[in-house]
Amino acid sequence: MMAGITSPARPWFKLTHPDPELEEYAPVKLWLDDVQRVILQIFARSNFYNTMQNIYLELGIFGTACMCAYENFDNVLRYEPYTIGSFTLALDGERNVDTMYREYRTTVGSVVKRFGTDAVSRTVKNLWDRGDYDSKLNVIHAIEPNVDRDYGSPLARNMPYRSVYYEEGGDGYKPLLISGFQEKPFMAPRWSVIAEDVYATSYPGIDSLASNKSLQIEELDKAIAIEKMHNPPLVGDSSLKQAGAELIAGGITYIPNMAATGKAGLSPVYDVNPRIMELVQSIQEKEERIRRFFYADLFLMVTELDRAQITATEIAERKEEKMLMLGPVLERLNNELLDPVIDRTFAVAQRAGILPPPPPELEDADLRVEYVSVLAQAQRAVSTASVEATIAFAGNMSQIWPEARHKIDPYQAIDDYARAKGASPKIIRTDDEAQEAAAAEQQMMQMQQAAAMGAGAAESARTLSETDTANPDSALAMLSGAVA
Numbered sequence: 001m002m003a004g005i006t007s008p009a010r011p012w013f014k015l016t017h018p019d020p021e022l023e024e025y026a027p028v029k030l031w032l033d034d035v036q037r038v039i040l041q042i043f044a045r046s047n048f049y050n051t052m053q054n055i056y057l058e059l060g061i062f063g064t065a066c067m068c069a070y071e072n073f074d075n076v077l078r079y080e081p082y083t084i085g086s087f088t089l090a091l092d093g094e095r096n097v098d099t100m101y102r103e104y105r106t107t108v109g110s111v112v113k114r115f116g117t118d119a120v121s122r123t124v125k126n127l128w129d130r131g132d133y134d135s136k137l138n139v140i141h142a143i144e145p146n147v148d149r150d151y152g153s154p155l156a157r158n159m160p161y162r163s164v165y166y167e168e169g170g171d172g173y174k175p176l177l178i179s180g181f182q183e184k185p186f187m188a189p190r191w192s193v194i195a196e197d198v199y200a201t202s203y204p205g206i207d208s209l210a211s212n213k214s215l216q217i218e219e220l221d222k223a224i225a226i227e228k229m230h231n232p233p234l235v236g237d238s239s240l241k242q243a244g245a246e247l248i249a250g251g252i253t254y255i256p257n258m259a260a261t262g263k264a265g266l267s268p269v270y271d272v273n274p275r276i277m278e279l280v281q282s283i284q285e286k287e288e289r290i291r292r293f294f295y296a297d298l299f300l301m302v303t304e305l306d307r308a309q310i311t312a313t314e315i316a317e318r319k320e321e322k323m324l325m326l327g328p329v330l331e332r333l334n335n336e337l338l339d340p341v342i343d344r345t346f347a348v349a350q351r352a353g354i355l356p357p358p359p360p361e362l363e364d365a366d367l368r369v370e371y372v373s374v375l376a377q378a379q380r381a382v383s384t385a386s387v388e389a390t391i392a393f394a395g396n397m398s399q400i401w402p403e404a405r406h407k408i409d410p411y412q413a414i415d416d417y418a419r420a421k422g423a424s425p426k427i428i429r430t431d432d433e434a435q436e437a438a439a440a441e442q443q444m445m446q447m448q449q450a451a452a453m454g455a456g457a458a459e460s461a462r463t464l465s466e467t468d469t470a471n472p473d474s475a476l477a478m479l480s481g482a483v484a
Helices: 026-045 048-062 108-115 122-129 209-230 277-293 296-303 312-352 374-379 381-400 402-407 410-421 431-465 475-480
Strands: 013-016 066-072 076-082 087-091 097-107 136-145 161-167 175-181 368-371
Touching: 013 026, 026 048, 026 076, 026 312, 048 066, 048 076, 048 312, 066 097, 066 312, 076 312, 097 108, 108 122, 108 136, 108 175, 209 277, 312 368, 381 402, 381 410
Parallel strands: none
Antiparallel strands: 013 368, 066 076, 087 097, 097 136, 136 161, 161 175
């Protein structure tokens, strides 16, 4: 998922404008590309990608994950992941996650340094005064919509989202800190949700739980079988109880009257021939089943392909059904994880003044995020294939009916294809620029043709001027009437 959705090695999203004509306007196109580059640099210089690795792990195993993006002076933003069981979520009226409470364990020294001695309880203050900085305590952090805020107040506690820290078991649950955020600072993606459930109801970890449990039992059985293979239980004559038996490698145990048993000479103490191949095959089948539950074959197939090699035909032939199954999951990740984290990063970067000033056409405009990762392109491969197939069909038609070529708008086809492939907007000219270049090229060709025609006329005139009109047999003399 890391390589296929948010790979740090390649751009995985781009900013667009809802108006296609305005998006092709050169200043708008270049500004969107510059802002995208700034946001990607923030992700690369911060701990964003390390955090995303933890988020994907939590999503696959537990179905629900949570992270928070805090403003940071050095890296613009600091991303903090939370593990399952340490946070609680709640929904708004539209079933979107808008509230997060979390509990974490920290030290006296950390709490006092963060909130000050006046905010902590008397117990914590006494521990601090005694120098007991490493004693542990629980802190509760709540982030929720600030429904009763003062809209005219500039204070942080009156921002759209309220942030409150409590010391568990403190003096009457007196808040350690009341602050706020301009936008929702946390992201809580869920793998799959049914109805009004807050947490994920279906995800690879729970779907493969039965296979995982049975796999653990069979792994234990295989270990027991292997143990019995090289150190099996033994049975022996009672006379060996006193004489003992030599069971080390190469050791020999001498038994009286052994020839009478029909085993004259030396022979192994025991023969081992366990049948564990069936058990190994069953283990391999369960491991493959678990890999399918976690879409391992799909992710490896897509991420190992080069971007230029991803075609709709190849995706359809190899894993189309899995792409369809994974589609709703990716859409939910876009809505609950990637869109909010990009919006939050954009807003913080804009307030920090590190984004270039937008062109006048984008004042108060709502931008859109379009994902161009490997998995996103694999999902959109059908659209690029339709463009290719349509152009190829029109080309075949134009060979019989030449007027069919006028049905294709080449400029729009290139724009749609580049957008689906995630090409940089800097390499695509606008329609006006392309038409100007085509007109200039046509004018240049006309000038060259005119120059060629002028040179030909001059050469003809020079040839005529050098023709001997006195010669009665010359064509020029006959045309000029020199010869009666």
